[in-house]
Amino acid sequence: MGNKIETSSGYPIFISDISERLSEFLNSGEYSKTIVLVDSHTSEHCLPLLNLSVDRIADCDIIEIDPGETNKNIDICIGILSMMNDFEMDRNSLLINLGGGMVCDMGGFAASVYKRGIDFIHIPTSLLAMADASIGGKTGLDLNSIKNLIGTFADPKAVFIDPDFLITLPERELISGYAEIIKHSLIADADQFNSVKKHKLDIPSPELIRDSVNIKNNIVSQDPYEQGIRKVLNFGHTIGHALESFSLQNDEDHLLHGEAIAIGMICESFLSHKKNGLPDKQLKEICDFLFFNFPSYKIGEEDYDTLIELMKKDKKNKKSAIQFSLLKEIGKCDYDIVCREDDIIEALDFYLQFIK
Numbered sequence: 300m301g302n303k304i305e306t307s308s309g310y311p312i313f314i315s316d317i318s319e320r321l322s323e324f325l326n327s328g329e330y331s332k333t334i335v336l337v338d339s340h341t342s343e344h345c346l347p348l349l350n351l352s353v354d355r356i357a358d359c360d361i362i363e364i365d366p367g368e369t370n371k372n373i374d375i376c377i378g379i380l381s382m383m384n385d386f387e388m389d390r391n392s393l394l395i396n397l398g399g400g401m402v403c404d405m406g407g408f409a410a411s412v413y414k415r416g417i418d419f420i421h422i423p424t425s426l427l428a429m430a431d432a433s434i435g436g437k438t439g440l441d442l443n444s445i446k447n448l449i450g451t452f453a454d455p456k457a458v459f460i461d462p463d464f465l466i467t468l469p470e471r472e473l474i475s476g477y478a479e480i481i482k483h484s485l486i487a488d489a490d491q492f493n494s495v496k497k498h499k500l501d502i503p504s505p506e507l508i509r510d511s512v513n514i515k516n517n518i519v520s521q522d523p524y525e526q527g528i529r530k531v532l533n534f535g536h537t538i539g540h541a542l543e544s545f546s547l548q549n550d551e552d553h554l555l556h557g558e559a560i561a562i563g564m565i566c567e568s569f570l571s572h573k574k575n576g577l578p579d580k581q582l583k584e585i586c587d588f589l590f591f592n593f594p595s596y597k598i599g600e601e602d603y604d605t606l607i608e609l610m611k612k613d614k615k616n617k618k619s620a621i622q623f624s625l626l627k628e629i630g631k632c633d634y635d636i637v638c639r640e641d642d643i644i645e646a647l648d649f650y651l652q653f654i655k
């Protein structure tokens with residue numbers, strides 16, 4: 300397997316056997332200071348592995364933050380920026396983001412605004428970050444539980460993906476990560492969807508991660524700043540992000556990102572059927588698969604108004620019309636489709652009928 304993917308922005312993505320490539324990168328960079336950003340879980344489970352395989356990591360200072368989506372906010376980010384300053388990082392410094400999508404999004408953001416931008420690399424350690432969040436140059440923070448309200452477009456210098464990190468990832472997080480792999484297959488590769496469907500959702504092969512990265516990379520290369528085709532990557536996310544924000548605001552044991560996106564994909568497949576010609580048989584195929592593999596989430600009709608208000612705050616909307624990316628068939632997706640509130644309510648009803 301070729302384990303290097305070139306992006307159109309010029310940064311490489313390495314998959315598997317990363318220690319040699321990472322050592323080469325760190326030795327060639329001549330950075331004045333290198334800091335590793337971790338959360339407490341990746342500090343415990345991933346940093347020791349990296350220390351063993353890459354000598355230079357032992358010389359780095361560490362910034363550790365609390366884990367989880369509720370910490371992906373501006374207050375924690377200010378703490379990171381202050382520590383970067385305390386460690387006297389100058390413009391010729393490097394930040395290494397070692398973690399899941401939360402650490403990659405936060406670290407990418409912090410690096411992109413610190414002293415007007417310093418170099419950073421991602422070493423994703425969750426499946427979701429390997430297959431999706433570390434690719435494509437978006438950074439983000441939540442504000443008032445609204446997803447990624449603050450963010451920048453900023454490319455890392457390189458991404459190093461080592462599936463060995465997944466051994467310590469909790470099973471619930473692993474399944475959550477599959478949501479974005481499934482999304483990539485639904486929007487762009489029907490064969491991949493059929494192949495994912497046949498397997499148990501356990502630690503994936505490096506090939507599956509590579510194929511998923513390739514789908515995202517191909518789409519992002521055509522439209523880095525999301526003016527057009529990149530919007531297809533938002534399939535499942537208009538309703539999914541609203542549910543994730545709602546759950547972050549209301550539940551102690553909140554929905555994980557991928558879990559919310561899986562429900563979003565069920566609802567938006569319904570909308571795809573209603574508004575964009577997704578065949579009935581394929582709607583059933585998608586829903587059966589997602590219901591079987593992902594936990595359900597109890598919402599009530601009394602929550603619809605709040606959810607729709609959250610959807611209205613979505614960054615992708617134009618003039619407060621709620622915009623969707625919807626499947627035409629499995630493997631093909633269109634974007635900029637406006638749905639009315641009664642369509643959205645019907646989609647939520649569609650989901651609710653299965654979990655009542």
Ligand SMILES: NC(=O)c1ccc[n+]([C@@H]2O[C@H](COP(=O)([O-])OP(=O)(O)OC[C@H]3O[C@@H](n4cnc5c(N)ncnc54)[C@H](O)[C@@H]3O)[C@@H](O)[C@H]2O)c1
Nearest residue numbers: 340344366367399400401424425427432437464467468556
């Ligand atoms: N920037 C993008 O393009 C993009 C795309 C998709 C998702 N995202 C963002 O990614 C985030 C979700 O990412 P996530 O699911 O990785 O969440 P996460 O970073 O919170 O990681 C999930 C949990 O797994 C732990 N963890 C990570 N790797 C581990 C390992 N190897 N062993 C043990 N524990 C480990 C983390 O500490 C955390 O508790 C969301 O904030 C979402 O908005 C960003």
